[in-house]
Amino acid sequence: MADSSVKAAVEGVTVAGGQVSGAATVLRLVLGRRLQDLRDAAGISFEEAGRALDVTHATIRRMEKAQVGLKVPYVEKLLHIYGVTDPQEVDAFLDLVREANRPGWWHRYRDVLPDWFSAFVSLEAEADQIRAYEPHYVPGLLQTEAYAAAVLRAGMPHAHANEIDRLVALRLARQELLARKQPPLLWVVLDETVLRRPIGRPTVMRAQITHLIDSVASAPHVRLQIMPFSAGLHPAMYGPFHLFRFPLAELSDVVCAESLVGAAYFDQRDDVSTFREALDRMCAQAAPVHRTEAILSGIRKEI
Structure with a gap:
């Protein structure tokens, strides 16, 4: 050669x-x-x-x-x-x-960071497009500090307070990528269930929804669509997942599908295409982006 x-x-x-x-x-x-x-x-x-x-x-x-x-x-x-x-x-x-072989910035959180999630943070940090479907809670990149703490405490009932604090700090540090000079496009389909399920005190939910409204209104690189109950069944009801796309032609898209004990990563063309098609169909079923702020404001008034 x-x-x-x-x-x-x-x-x-x-x-x-x-x-x-x-x-x-x-x-x-x-x-x-x-x-x-x-x-x-x-x-x-x-x-x-x-x-x-x-x-x-x-x-x-x-x-x-x-x-x-x-x-x-x-x-x-x-x-x-x-x-x-x-x-x-x-x-x-x-x-x-x-x-x-050098550790990423998130290595300082290695005491609380699961091995599988190190790969997730790395992919997230270098993607130029992040698409996601979330049926359970607001994605980490869009969470407020109080909401993040409530979610983590619910998911890790036996964790010490210090561990929760460290994980919240990691989550907030991840959000810095949205403030970069050239941030990735973050395009999320959020199930209406996420906004209806109480997490923490009512003030926590109201503040979280306000944060979503502000993010959508002020950040052109954030697209948020709400999948209403009225849409009925849709292709991705199996669970949450993220699809990462990179500026490097050598890297194919990567999908991360989370479970209770970890995550599975997919980069084979057929697998990724299945997830992408599901997202495309959901985006067509969900409320359009220009309706998101009005939907969020309506739900906030009900809390």
Whole structure:
């Protein structure tokens, strides 16, 4: 393989001030995908790559899927096996590997952050479009502090107060991405149930709905649609999920579907298309964006 092939593998990815400057998991996804491309172009199987590193073929698969960290010596040897010999090309790739292995800003919350949610925060931080369906509560990026505390206490009844405080702080820190110079598009379909179910005291719910009204009115990058009871059944009644889209062409869309004990991530085209189609259908069924403020104001008066 010509050394120029790896130039494409690192072109457009910068360590600071560029497209993937803060999310180690996302950068690992990019590098893993590019290692896969290099391996495929070299005509080398998982088994052959694994034998070269004295690891199992499953380890190579996990590296390419960003399910494990990338070890610099392993990647350096793989690049050599895949025919990449230009020292500058190799050094550039390995610099990105080192960057990918550095913890993200959310690492300081590792004492309360589940492993599966680290990936979620990373995807959220680097997406340029976040679409979501939420049937249970207001999404974390749009929660007030009091509402977030009430939701977390309900979901974690045995947690210590300090743990709840730390998780609330993490949730509020995540919201800073909406204040960035170029924030992602956040497009949420919110089930009417979310607004009707009491969470915390009435003052908490009123303040939360006011915050939603202000967010929709003042933030052109936030689109909020309400799925009314009158819409009846719809395609996504199975549960909440988020769909992330990235500015990097190398990354396919990723869907995160949450459950009581964790989350499942999907990036295969057919799976993602199923979720995207469900969202598109719901957006057609839900009240249009220009009606959202009036709906929220009406519900707020009833609290």
